[in-house]
Amino acid sequence: MNVPREDGQNLNRNEIASAPKAGENSIHELMxxxxxxxxxxxxxxWWPGETIFEICVxxxxxxxxxxxxxxxxIENLKRAGFLELESMYNASDEAIEQCIIPTMYYRMKTKKLKAFVGHIMQKYNGNLTKMFNKDMDSLRIELLGIYxxxxxxxxxxxxxxxxKPAFVVDAYTRRIFSRLGIFSEDVTYDExxxxxxxxxxxxxPLYNEYHALVTGIGxxxxSNKRPKCKECPLRERCFYPQGRE
Ligand code: SF4
Structure with a gap:
């Protein structure tokens, strides 16, 4: 069985034979x-963004x-001049809402953006880098405290x-890694x-790329209902297609 690459070539026999077996939960398997x-x-x-503030937004x-x-x-915010911390802080909620309509739940997301910029303005005088200088665990606790x-x-x-090295997981991670037989579907974010x-x-760089690649597979x-297993580069290691084709 051949596993396609994006360049149109296939993995060779040795590469396929080296696929870890299910349950071999090791660094080797993840790598x-x-x-x-x-x-x-x-x-x-990943992540596309011209500034660290744009990445946060x-x-x-x-x-x-x-x-x-x-x-x-993001383009709308940029055009309106709100893609800077201070200008977003000073903008009215309505002006921000207009820009972010394409993201749905735009009223709630405006509140979230405002809470974020308000926190940086009030605690760090608008200096995001100052907040990022904290150690990772303290930074995470502080971020989780923002609305x-x-x-x-x-x-x-x-x-x-x-x-800083925080591994990002999401719904794609849950779906893909449960289909790979590594997690159960009800695994929590922290687990x-x-x-x-x-x-x-x-x-x-590894954590950055790993999450971006998982997003690419997802x-x-x-997909939830109709995964394209025949074309997927993880097919050789995946339980999901077995017995479904
Ligand atoms: S082989 Fe199918 S189920 Fe497994 S990760 Fe790829 S698309 Fe998802």
């Missing part, structure tokens, strides 16, 4: 999965909505904006994150 994804996609250069806006819509909202910031958003900000962080060294192949 095998990483390598299959990386061979297919290459580097995904994207992390808040992307909750429950596609990245395509987030990009529209509207949950674990996934906090970890995205920590990893992609503050560049998933612990799983990766106990096995992979705290390496920002977007392109591993």
């Amino acid at each position: 095998y999965i990483y390598n299959r994804m990386f061979e297919y996609f290459g580097s995904r250069s 994207g992390a808040i806006l992307t909750q429950s909505v596609s990245w395509k819509n987030v990009m529209k909202a 509207g910031i949950g674990p996934e958003t906090a970890d995205s900000i920590i990893l992609y904006a503050a560049e 998933m994150q612990d799983y990766f962080m106990k096995r992979l060294s705290p390496d920002v 977007n392109r192949f591993c």
